[in-house]
Amino acid sequence: MSNEQTFIAIKPDGVQRGLIGPIISRFEARGYKLAAIKLMTASKDHLEKHYEDLSEKPFFPGLIKYMGSGPICAMVWEGRDAVKTGRALLGATNPLASPPGTIRGDYAIETGRNICHGSDSVENAKKEIALWFKEGEVQTYKSALHDWIYE
Numbered sequence: 449m450s451n452e453q454t455f456i457a458i459k460p461d462g463v464q465r466g467l468i469g470p471i472i473s474r475f476e477a478r479g480y481k482l483a484a485i486k487l488m489t490a491s492k493d494h495l496e497k498h499y500e501d502l503s504e505k506p507f508f509p510g511l512i513k514y515m516g517s518g519p520i521c522a523m524v525w526e527g528r529d530a531v532k533t534g535r536a537l538l539g540a541t542n543p544l545a546s547p548p549g550t551i552r553g554d555y556a557i558e559t560g561r562n563i564c565h566g567s568d569s570v571e572n573a574k575k576e577i578a579l580w581f582k583e584g585e586v587q588t589y590k591s592a593l594h595d596w597i598y599e
């Protein structure tokens with residue numbers, strides 16, 4: 449199955465640091481297909497829903513403030529094993545624990561400024577895509593590269 453979808457977001461620090469292009473390039477170069485993209489400044493309510501599993505953590509208020517501090521580049525990327533491989537492309541939550549070659553390992557230092565988000569399971573990807581995108585904003589199309597990337 450090559451149509452698994454994941455929600456990938458470039459956080460306000462990644463947008464401000466001019467990393468939209470480099471991050472998109474890595475997903476494109478790996479062979480993933482962009483299914484949706486938009487720039488949006490998320491409300492507190494929206495971000496509290498997105499991170500509801502973390503609401504009891506001591507860093508939660510700071511996380512919500514940081515995520516709401518500017519525009520986020522929200523995306524849906526599609527392809528085989530997109531959720532797990534998307535997380536591998538991002539690297540570990542703590543950038544200092546991420547090897548060079550990963551996005552966080554190449555561009556970030558602190559956990560609280562780790563520049564990108566990726567869904568951690570297929571189920572959460574579905575929930576996140578539904579939270580960030582309306583129906584009709586996620587495109588269905590066959591990439592011209594499909595048969596060069598998949599057997």
Ligand code: DAT
Nearest residue numbers: 502507511540541559560562564565566568
């Ligand atoms: P990930 O973003 O790798 O899925 P997560 O879901 O556990 O990690 O946490 C969401 C975000 O919250 C993470 O990207 C950065 C922030 N965060 C996590 N742990 C933190 C901590 N110990 N201190 C500060 N921020 C933290």
Ligand code: MG
Nearest residue numbers: 565566567568
């Ligand atoms: Mg997470």
